Amino acid sequence: MSSTTMITDTVTVFSRELRPVLRDPFSVVFSMIQPLVFLGLFAPLLPEVEGGSALQWFVPGIVVMSCLFSTSFTGSNLLFEIQTGAHERMLVTPLRRPALIVGRALKEIVPMIVQTLIIVLVCVPFGFDLHILGVLAGVAILAVMAVGLGALSYTLALASKNTEWLFWTVQQTVLFPLLLLAGILLPVDDGPGWLRALSSANPLTYVVDAERALFNGEFPASTVLAAVVASVAVAALGLAVGTRAMRRSS
Amino acid sequence: MNDTMIQTTGLTRHFTVKKDVVEAVRGLDLHVAEGELVALLGPNGAGKSTTLRMLTTLIPPTSGTATVAGYDVVDQQREVRRVIGYIGQGNGAAHAQRGRDELVSQGRAYGMSGRDAKARADELVASLDLAAVADRPVSSLSGGQKRRLDIAMGLIHAPRLLFLDEPSTGLDPQNRANLQEHILKLRADHGTTIVLTTHYLDEADAMAERVIVVDHGTVIADDTPAGLKAEHAGDLITLGFASGADAARAAQRLGALDGAAVSSDGVQVEVRAQGGPRLVPGILRDLDAAGIAVESTTVNRPTLDDVFLNLTGRSLREGVVTTSTEEVAA
Numbered sequence: 001m002s003s004t005t006m007i008t009d010t011v012t013v014f015s016r017e018l019r020p021v022l023r024d025p026f027s028v029v030f031s032m033i034q035p036l037v038f039l040g041l042f043a044p045l046l047p048e049v050e051g052g053s054a055l056q057w058f059v060p061g062i063v064v065m066s067c068l069f070s071t072s073f074t075g076s077n078l079l080f081e082i083q084t085g086a087h088e089r090m091l092v093t094p095l096r097r098p099a100l101i102v103g104r105a106l107k108e109i110v111p112m113i114v115q116t117l118i119i120v121l122v123c124v125p126f127g128f129d130l131h132i133l134g135v136l137a138g139v140a141i142l143a144v145m146a147v148g149l150g151a152l153s154y155t156l157a158l159a160s161k162n163t164e165w166l167f168w169t170v171q172q173t174v175l176f177p178l179l180l181l182a183g184i185l186l187p188v189d190d191g192p193g194w195l196r197a198l199s200s201a202n203p204l205t206y207v208v209d210a211e212r213a214l215f216n217g218e219f220p221a222s223t224v225l226a227a228v229v230a231s232v233a234v235a236a237l238g239l240a241v242g243t244r245a246m247r248r249s250s
Numbered sequence: 251m252n253d254t255m256i257q258t259t260g261l262t263r264h265f266t267v268k269k270d271v272v273e274a275v276r277g278l279d280l281h282v283a284e285g286e287l288v289a290l291l292g293p294n295g296a297g298k299s300t301t302l303r304m305l306t307t308l309i310p311p312t313s314g315t316a317t318v319a320g321y322d323v324v325d326q327q328r329e330v331r332r333v334i335g336y337i338g339q340g341n342g343a344a345h346a347q348r349g350r351d352e353l354v355s356q357g358r359a360y361g362m363s364g365r366d367a368k369a370r371a372d373e374l375v376a377s378l379d380l381a382a383v384a385d386r387p388v389s390s391l392s393g394g395q396k397r398r399l400d401i402a403m404g405l406i407h408a409p410r411l412l413f414l415d416e417p418s419t420g421l422d423p424q425n426r427a428n429l430q431e432h433i434l435k436l437r438a439d440h441g442t443t444i445v446l447t448t449h450y451l452d453e454a455d456a457m458a459e460r461v462i463v464v465d466h467g468t469v470i471a472d473d474t475p476a477g478l479k480a481e482h483a484g485d486l487i488t489l490g491f492a493s494g495a496d497a498a499r500a501a502q503r504l505g506a507l508d509g510a511a512v513s514s515d516g517v518q519v520e521v522r523a524q525g526g527p528r529l530v531p532g533i534l535r536d537l538d539a540a541g542i543a544v545e546s547t548t549v550n551r552p553t554l555d556d557v558f559l560n561l562t563g564r565s566l567r568e569g570v571v572t573t574s575t576e577e578v579a580a
Contacts, residue, residue, distance in 0.1 A: 016355040085340015
């Protein structure tokens with residue numbers, strides 16, 4: 001029997017996670033229903049802005065929101081596997097513990113890309129200007145953020161091993177403040193000071209700002225850099241606590 | 251075949267539950283040789299699963315040591331994991347996956363090439379009668395099918411040592427027999443060392459050559475099923491009488507029997523003794539001579555439940571309260 005490495009282990013876990021998605025691609029679309037509802041029912045309420053469609057401002061936020069929704073939910077898959085026994089079975093294999101979290105978190109990139117593609121394609125006929133390079137750069141930043149958010153969601157699942165309600169309570173409690181404070185639905189610029197302070201402590205704010213610029217074909221260095229730093233920080237934190245939790249998992 | 255497969259010394263595991271320390275396993279000393287089929291028998295909470303979870307590297311011991319195939323379960327976890335197969339109480343295959351996909355990724359986890367893993371998965375699907383369901387979502391499989399898939403998952407890398415934690419819990423008798431057949435075949439074909447936990451007496455009786463009785467986290471007996479029965483429980487002779495007075499007189503006479511435990515209950519007398527079938531004719535003649543008419547006689551061979559009862563004073567079957575007549579057997 002050949003030996004395994006951290007990389008082959010990660011590939012094994014990544015492909016295993018991805019397989020149900022490939023077998024049933026429609027599941028990715030299901031997880032998008034909420035963002036698409038927001039797009040359909042919220043976007044028409046937006047005031048027209050000078051020099052283009054309000055979609056130009058709104059769509060990048062919805063892309064981030066869609067990513068936030070699916071990555072924050074993803075821990076529930078692990079939670080279910082913890083409850084049914086599949087996770088325990090994997091812990092007894094020689095798979096390295098960090099690979100169990102890294103492989104799972106990396107998989108989050110794939111549905112994120114598909115969802116972004118769908119949202120953008122749905123919006124182009126309604127006057128959304130497509131800037132391919134900018135979208136690609138935006139997706140790259142979001143990919144790093146998706147890994148971090150996914151890892152955090154898996155960590156929460158590991159921590160909720162014997163208390164399923166904990167996962168859902170924390171997930172729901174954290175999800176909407178993150179969403180609103182990132183200025184995804186409404187701009188926070190005109191908000192009160194305390195709200196703007198909270199917003200500036202939210203890593204997603206920087207990602208949303210950068211996505212808006214990038215999806216509009218602009219590449220402002222400081223905004224993009226701030227988003228890169230924010231997503232790398234979230235990814236590093238997520239993978240660090242996730243690896244720690246996975247090592248302690250039994 | 252005398253190589254040591256499992257060796258534990260003073261293996262201990264405590265859990266802290268709401269500030270109370272629960273001693274799940276207390277100083278367990280265990281030796282299992284290569285090729286053995288051993289059943290850990292005990293009631294729920296006896297420490298069987300905790301022992302298995304330590305031997306499979308899922309949880310570290312609080313104190314004591316354990317080696318599996320010569321590797322330390324704390325310092326050489328990956329080496330241990332390579333050698334063993336583990337079939338836990340839950341379902342190894344995730345419900346959202348398809349069985350064959352899970353088998354292939356399980357093979358990949360042990361470092362098999364994609365091609366080898368697929369070939370091995372096909373082989374196991376065929377030998378465990380899973381061909382019709384292997385490409386369906388695991389969630390749609392019946393309990394028996396899921397359990398066979400779990401076995402296939404545990405066997406993907408042809409482990410030298412296989413742990414099964416209550417393999418047949420929740421299965422109907424037919425599926426249970428089927429599963430036992432698969433496990434015995436595995437052993438016959440590959441000489442795999444097998445350690446299983448069970449609280450089914452008939453399972454331990456039918457499958458294992460060696461039964462280790464565990465209670466309150468320690469080994470209280472360790473022998474072949476036949477040896478345990480001979481050592482810890484005699485045959486049960488039940489005699490029926492026309493009246494309570496006859497029964498009482500009979501019990502008094504039989505009390506003189508060497509090495510027998512006698513108890514009476516209403517019109518029945520129970521005699522617990524070794525070599526029951528050979529004792530009965532003498533008992534009948536003796537009672538006949540004393541003018542006591544015996545109306546009915548049965549002789550029951552001892553079960554592992556009797557052994558457990560004898561060892562602990564409690565019945566192994568959950569929820570069964572020990573009756574006073576049974577206690578006399580001890």
